[in-house]
Amino acid sequence: xxxxxxxxxxxxxxxxxxxxxxxxxxxxxxxxxxxxxxxxxxxxxxxxxxxxxxxxxxxxxxxxxxxxxxxxxxxxxxxxxxxxxxxxxxxxxxxxxxxxxxxxxxxxxxxxxxxxxxxxxxxxxxxxxxxxxxxxxxxxxxxxxxxxxxxxxxxxxxxxxxxxxxxxxxxxxxxxxxxxxxxxxxxxxxxxxxxxxxxxxxxxxxxxxxxxxxxxxxxxxxxxxxxxxxxxxxxxxxxxxxxxxxxxxxxxxxxxxxxxxxxxxxxxxxxxxxxxxxxxxxxxxxxxxxxxxxxxxxxxxxxxxxxxxxxxxxxxxxxxxxxxxxxxxxxxxxxxxxxxxxxxxxxxxxxxxxxxxxxxxxxxxxxxxxxxxxxxxxxxxxxxxxxxxxxxxxxxxxxxxxxxxxxxxxxxxxxxxxxxxxxxxxxxxxxxxxxxxxxxxxxxxxxxxxxxxxxxxxxxxxxxxxxxxxxxxxxxxxxxxxxxxxxxxxxxxxxxxxxxxxxxxxxxxxxxxxxxxxxxxxxxxxxxxxxxxxxxxxxxxxxxxxxxxxxxxxxxxxxxxxxxxxxxxxxxxxxxxxxxxxxx
Numbered sequence: 001x002x003x004x005x006x007x008x009x010x011x012x013x014x015x016x017x018x019x020x021x022x023x024x025x026x027x028x029x030x031x032x033x034x035x036x037x038x039x040x041x042x043x044x045x046x047x048x049x050x051x052x053x054x055x056x057x058x059x060x061x062x063x064x065x066x067x068x069x070x071x072x073x074x075x076x077x078x079x080x081x082x083x084x085x086x087x088x089x090x091x092x093x094x095x096x097x098x099x100x101x102x103x104x105x106x107x108x109x110x111x112x113x114x115x116x117x118x119x120x121x122x123x124x125x126x127x128x129x130x131x132x133x134x135x136x137x138x139x140x141x142x143x144x145x146x147x148x149x150x151x152x153x154x155x156x157x158x159x160x161x162x163x164x165x166x167x168x169x170x171x172x173x174x175x176x177x178x179x180x181x182x183x184x185x186x187x188x189x190x191x192x193x194x195x196x197x198x199x200x201x202x203x204x205x206x207x208x209x210x211x212x213x214x215x216x217x218x219x220x221x222x223x224x225x226x227x228x229x230x231x232x233x234x235x236x237x238x239x240x241x242x243x244x245x246x247x248x249x250x251x252x253x254x255x256x257x258x259x260x261x262x263x264x265x266x267x268x269x270x271x272x273x274x275x276x277x278x279x280x281x282x283x284x285x286x287x288x289x290x291x292x293x294x295x296x297x298x299x300x301x302x303x304x305x306x307x308x309x310x311x312x313x314x315x316x317x318x319x320x321x322x323x324x325x326x327x328x329x330x331x332x333x334x335x336x337x338x339x340x341x342x343x344x345x346x347x348x349x350x351x352x353x354x355x356x357x358x359x360x361x362x363x364x365x366x367x368x369x370x371x372x373x374x375x376x377x378x379x380x381x382x383x384x385x386x387x388x389x390x391x392x393x394x395x396x397x398x399x400x401x402x403x404x405x406x407x408x409x410x411x412x413x414x415x416x417x418x419x420x421x422x423x424x425x426x427x428x429x430x431x432x433x434x435x436x437x438x439x440x441x442x443x444x445x446x447x448x449x450x451x452x453x454x455x456x457x458x459x460x461x462x463x464x465x466x467x468x469x470x471x472x473x474x475x476x477x478x479x480x481x482x483x484x485x486x487x488x489x490x491x492x493x494x495x496x497x498x499x500x501x502x503x504x505x506x507x508x509x510x511x512x513x514x515x516x517x518x519x520x521x522x523x524x525x526x527x528x529x530x531x532x533x534x535x536x537x538x539x540x541x542x543x544x545x546x547x548x549x550x551x552x553x554x555x556x557x558x559x560x561x562x563x564x565x566x567x568x569x570x571x572x573x574x575x576x577x578x579x580x581x582x583x584x
Contacts, residue, residue, distance in 0.1 A: 014118070015040075015047040017069040022051075026464045027061050046118070058519060059202075060140040064465050064512035066117055067138040074511040075113045075139040079103050080147055086110070089129055092152050098122045101147055103137060105130070113139040113147070140512070142202035149195050149231060177254045184243035184253070193244045196231070197275070200292055201268045203230075206333065207292065208275075210245075212238040212285030223514070224460045224521050225333065242279065242286040249277040257281055263360060264290075276360060293362050300345040300365075305338065306522035308565075310557055314527040315454050319343050324451030325410055325420045327401075329432050334457050335523055336423045337362055340397055343421060344368060347395055355391065357384040358399040373399070385409040389418075398422035404440040411441060414449040428559070429455040429528035430548040433538060447530075447538040455559060456525040457580040459572045462505050463513035467570070470504040477502060477568070503570035522571060524563040524580070526556055 022028045028036075028051070039050045048066060051057045067074040084092070085102035095101060099115035100122060110130050112123070117138050127134045139147075183189060196219060200208050205221035217238045219231035233241065243253045249262030264275040276291040302312060318326045326343075328336045341363060348354060348367050356365075359373035359381070369391075371384050381398060382405040388396055389409075401407045401422050410420045426432045432453045436446055507517020528534075531554045537547050552558065563577030 014069065018048060018065060021065045021069045022057070022061075025061075025065065027057055027065065032056050048118075058204075058512070059142060060512035060514070061463075061465060061519065063115075063138050063140040063143075064510060067511075070117055070138070072117055073137050075103070075137045075143065076511060079111075079113075079137070081151060084151055086130060090126065092148065096148060098126075099141065099144060100126070101139065101144055101151075107132070109133045109135050111135045111137060113137045113144065115139055115141045115144050142199065142204075143511075143514075145195070145199045145202055146230060149199060180239055180243045180253055181247070183237075183240040184247055186240075189237065189240045189244050192233075192237075193241060193248075197266070197273070197290075197292075198268050199230070200290075201271065201273055201294060204294075205292055208288075208290040210241060210288040210290075212242075212282065212287065214284055217241065217285075224516070224518055225458060226460075226516075228514075238285045242288050245277060245288055245290070246279065249275075251277070251279065256286055274362070276362075300338075300342045302339075302342045302346055305335070305342060307525055308557065308562055310555070311454070311525050311527045311562065314452065314529050314556075315343075316346070318452035318527075318529065319347060319419075321419060321451050323414050323417050323419055325414045325422070325449050326451050327422055327424050327432055327453045328456065329424045329426045329429065329453060330456045331425070336456065337399075339454065339456065339523075340421050340423065341365065344395070344397055347419075352394040353392065354395045354397070355388045355393045356397040356399070357381055357388065358397075381406045382409060385413070389413055389416075393418060395419045395421070400424070401436075401439075407436060407439050407441050411445050411449045414451075415445070426455070428548075429453040429526050429556075430544050430551065432528075433547060434544050443539050443541060447535040450530055450538075452530060453528040454525055455528075456523050457559060457563075458521040459524055459563060459566070459576040459580055460516075460518035461520045461522050461571060462507055462573065463510060463517055463519040465512045465519075466508040466510035466517065467505040468508055470506045477504065502568050504568055504574075505570040506573065522566065524559055524566060524577065526559040526562060528556060529554065 019028075019033050023030075023033065032051075036047055036050045036056065039045075040047050043050065045053070048062060052059060052062060064074055066072075081103060085105050090102055098119070101113040103111040103113050105111075109132055110126070112126065112134050114122070114136055117136050123134050123136065196208065200221055203221060203223060205223050206225075207222040209218075209220040209222070209227065211218045211220065212235070214235065216235050217233040218229060219233060220227045221230050222228075245264075246253045246260070246262070248264045248266075251260045251262045258281065260279045262277040264277060266273055266275070271294060274293040276293065278289045278291075280287045280289075302316065307315070315326075318324070328339050330336050344354060344356070344365060348365070350367075354368045356368060356370045357373060358370060361370050361372050364370065371379075371388070373379060373381060373384060381400075381402065385396070385398065385406065386409060396413055396418055398406060398410060398420065399422070401410060401424050410422060414420045424432050424435055426435045430453075432455070433446065433450070436450075437443060509515035509517045513519045528551050531550070533550050533554070534547060537550060560577065560581045563572070563581060564574065566572050567574045567577055
């Protein structure tokens with residue numbers, strides 16, 4: 001417990017209360033607190049600033065903890081004003097600089113939302129400007145940025161003195177490429193697009209969806225795997241916004257009849273961000289989707305991705321093999337590439353030569369030779385792989401095995417002494433064997449070359465600040481046990497070890513988790529290792545269920561069971577596990 005740690009003279013009472021709140025909520029542990037204390041002592045910064053700068057805690061969790069430790073209210077959505085408050089006295093530029101937002105102005109006081117509630121100088125300055133006392137509220141920085149966008153821009157209000165000019169579709173601008181280029185280069189559109197990207201990064205969104213309709217342009221963020229509407233823009237600026245993103249991605253703004261793909265690299269708040277851009281023509285304009293790749297937030301530590309000890313040990317054992325094929329499978333957005341990158345980072349050393357063939361290269365890894373596929377010049381996966389094998393590699397990563405040709409080269413590489421890592425789109429680990437055979441790989445070659453298959457999904461984590469014990473936990477556990485026995489399948493059955501201890505929780509929702517009850521995601525997985533029985537079964541052509549049965553007999557923990565155990569430990573919910581494993 002943090003209370004057992006020795007008190008340091010440099011810590012204020014407020015810092016100690018904050019650490020106690022964070023410890024009580026489970027957001028940090030004693031080791032993290034001690035690391036933050038040492039960093040604060042060295043830098044002279046406050047504990048909360050150090051925790052955020054080191055990326056040790058989510059900003060919404062920090063905002064909720066600050067509110068509790070300072071006995072201040074946390075801003076909720078109902079408190080947000082529909083239009084700027086005291087805009088003639090407190091301009092947007094000043095508010096952004098000081099990271100504050102006026103919520104309500106009354107004759108006797110001004111209610112102020114603050115990203116830093118300990119900024120007493122700003123409180124004093126604003127109280128002097130408005131000539132009344134200031135009442136503080138705490139708000140997460142991402143929520144503050146979203147409020148600025150909605151109140152000052154989304155409502156049509158001027159942003160820093162800049163107006164969104166007339167960009168109606170009916171004025172012919174959408175058919176005039178030069179006019180579109182001019183509109184996309186105007187300050188209001190540039191600022192609007194930048195603010196949407198910045199907000200997405202602050203809220204840790206994985207994707208930005210910009211969707212046109214006759215009445216408006218809907219902007220949605222995918223947060224923890226779920227889409228949320230965050231903004232509604234005027235329909236008249238749909239072409240200008242799409243054109244601005246095309247210019248940033250170096251796409252052809254004159255071509256609006258065909259899909260286009262591109263990439264944007266930019267710095268957001270000192271962090272290097274990559275955006276994969278996809279445009280698609282629709283009935284009411286171009287739909288644009290941006291995949292947000294935040295290099296700073298990517299964890300390349302296998303142990304920190306959330307795998308169970310059993311699955312992680314089996315996967316690492318396969319990576320330690322000198323040759324063979326190790327595959328990661330799952331749907332789009334399940335974290336396959338992150339897992340492969342983490343595996344490559346573990347294997348990366350000066351004694352090994354590593355190559356990757358990717359489309360696109362999502363993250364740059366130091367010490368690894370990464371190749372970007374370019375089909376337009378004839379550099380596809382197969383062509384790149386054939387050339388790589390003449391470069392004397394030790395380890396090769398293929399972004400995806402898509403066809404028989406790339407699969408055959410991967411098999412040949414593994415049989416000639418190389419370790420090959422790749423991904424395949426299948427629903428389970430055992431289904432991957434069937435998929436490769438259907439591609440045309442000979443059974444005896446597959447049995448000889450395959451070292452293991454990791455199947456994974458992402459489930460949302462319960463918010464540590466608002467999750468509460470499930471009031472019907474006993475009944476839910478009894479139902480899970482009964483279903484396991486009735487189903488007659490090993491993956492449905494829970495052992496005594498699985499049921500010790502049990503801490504079944506349910507989501508509630510708070511300001512720190514955007515009232516969803518969830519904060520972040522973790523991985524559930526199953527690893528199919530190759531045993532003599534499984535290799536023999538592949539050669540003989542036994543059915544997929546028999547291979548799965550043999551794998552479970554050898555110790556494989558199914559994805560469903562892995563997820564249910566996480567739910568019983570209080571990390572997620574049973575409903576989340578059922579949704580991603582498609583078990584009903």
